[in-house]
Amino acid sequence: MKLTELKAIQLSELFSALSDASRVRIIALLLDGEMGVGALAEKLNMTESAVSHQLRGLRQMRFVRARKSGRQVFYRLDDDHVEKLYRxxxxxxEHG
Amino acid sequence: MKLTELKAIQLSELFSALSDASRVRIIALLLDGEMGVGALAEKLNMTESAVSHQLRGLRQMRFVRARKSGRQVFYRLDDDHVEKLYRxxxxxxEHG
DNA sequence: GTAATATATGAACACTTGCTCATATATTCA
DNA sequence: TGAATATATGAGCAAGTGTTCATATATTAC
Known part of the structure; x- marks a missing residue:
C-alpha cells in the first residue's frame, strides 16, 4: 500500500474531523436531518459559539453544508461518506 | 441517531488514532504485512523513538498487535476494521 | 431609523499532542 | 561476564486544539 505524504496528510485531516466528541455528537444529530445552530447547541449543552466554531471546521472539511433561512442557519451532512465513516x-x- | 456521551468519546478516540499523518503512514505500511520498529522508522524517515511512541498509542487502541522475536518487535494490524476504515x-x- | 434575535468571528487561555533527547529494559553475541 | 543491538519509556517543550468571552455581522420586527 503505497501512500504519498500528501494523501497521508489528507487522510489524517479527514479523520481529525471526527476526532473530537463534540463533533461526533454534532454529526450524530445531523444524521436525523438538518438542524439550526441554536437547536444543536441546546441538544449538545454547548454554547452557540462553541457549536459555531466546530461547524466552521466541519464545513471546511465539507462534512456539513449550511442553508440560510432568515436569521437561522441550518446545517446538514454534506455527503454519505460521512455517514458511512460514522457507522x-x-x-x-460497539462490537470490535 | 441517539448516541451516548460515552460512545461519542469512544468514537472520537477511535478516529483520533488515524488523525495524524505519521500514524496513517504506519497503518499504510502495515497493510502490506508485519514490520519491525526499525524498518518502520527507516521507511517513515522518523526516529525509532518517535515510531515507538506512536505504536504505543496504536497498540492501546488495539489498532496494531505486537509480536516479539528475539530483540525485534514486529507489528501488524490487529483486525480488519482498521483496514476498512483506512480504505x-x-x-x-481520492474521489470525494 | 432602533431593538431584538441568530450566528459568526477573533483573541486569549488551558489543555493536549507529537516530537527530541536521555535513559531504561531486554536480548544476543563474544 | 560485558558490549552491542532493538525497542520502550519518561521528561520537557513547541505547536496545535477546543473552549469562553467579547464583539461583529446579518436579519427581522417595531
Whole structure:
C-alpha cells in the first residue's frame, strides 16, 4: 500500500474531523436531518459559539453544508461518506 | 441517531488514532504485512523513538498487535476494521 | 431609523499532542 | 561476564486544539 505524504496528510485531516466528541455528537444529530445552530447547541449543552466554531471546521472539511433561512442557519451532512465513516466507526466501537 | 456521551468519546478516540499523518503512514505500511520498529522508522524517515511512541498509542487502541522475536518487535494490524476504515477514508479523499 | 434575535468571528487561555533527547529494559553475541 | 543491538519509556517543550468571552455581522420586527 503505497501512500504519498500528501494523501497521508489528507487522510489524517479527514479523520481529525471526527476526532473530537463534540463533533461526533454534532454529526450524530445531523444524521436525523438538518438542524439550526441554536437547536444543536441546546441538544449538545454547548454554547452557540462553541457549536459555531466546530461547524466552521466541519464545513471546511465539507462534512456539513449550511442553508440560510432568515436569521437561522441550518446545517446538514454534506455527503454519505460521512455517514458511512460514522457507522463503520460505531460498529468498531460497539462490537470490535 | 441517539448516541451516548460515552460512545461519542469512544468514537472520537477511535478516529483520533488515524488523525495524524505519521500514524496513517504506519497503518499504510502495515497493510502490506508485519514490520519491525526499525524498518518502520527507516521507511517513515522518523526516529525509532518517535515510531515507538506512536505504536504505543496504536497498540492501546488495539489498532496494531505486537509480536516479539528475539530483540525485534514486529507489528501488524490487529483486525480488519482498521483496514476498512483506512480504505473508506482513502476513497473519500481520492474521489470525494 | 432602533431593538431584538441568530450566528459568526477573533483573541486569549488551558489543555493536549507529537516530537527530541536521555535513559531504561531486554536480548544476543563474544 | 560485558558490549552491542532493538525497542520502550519518561521528561520537557513547541505547536496545535477546543473552549469562553467579547464583539461583529446579518436579519427581522417595531
Amino acid at each position: 463503520m466507526g460505531l460498529e468498531h466501537v | 473508506m477514508g482513502l476513497e473519500h479523499v
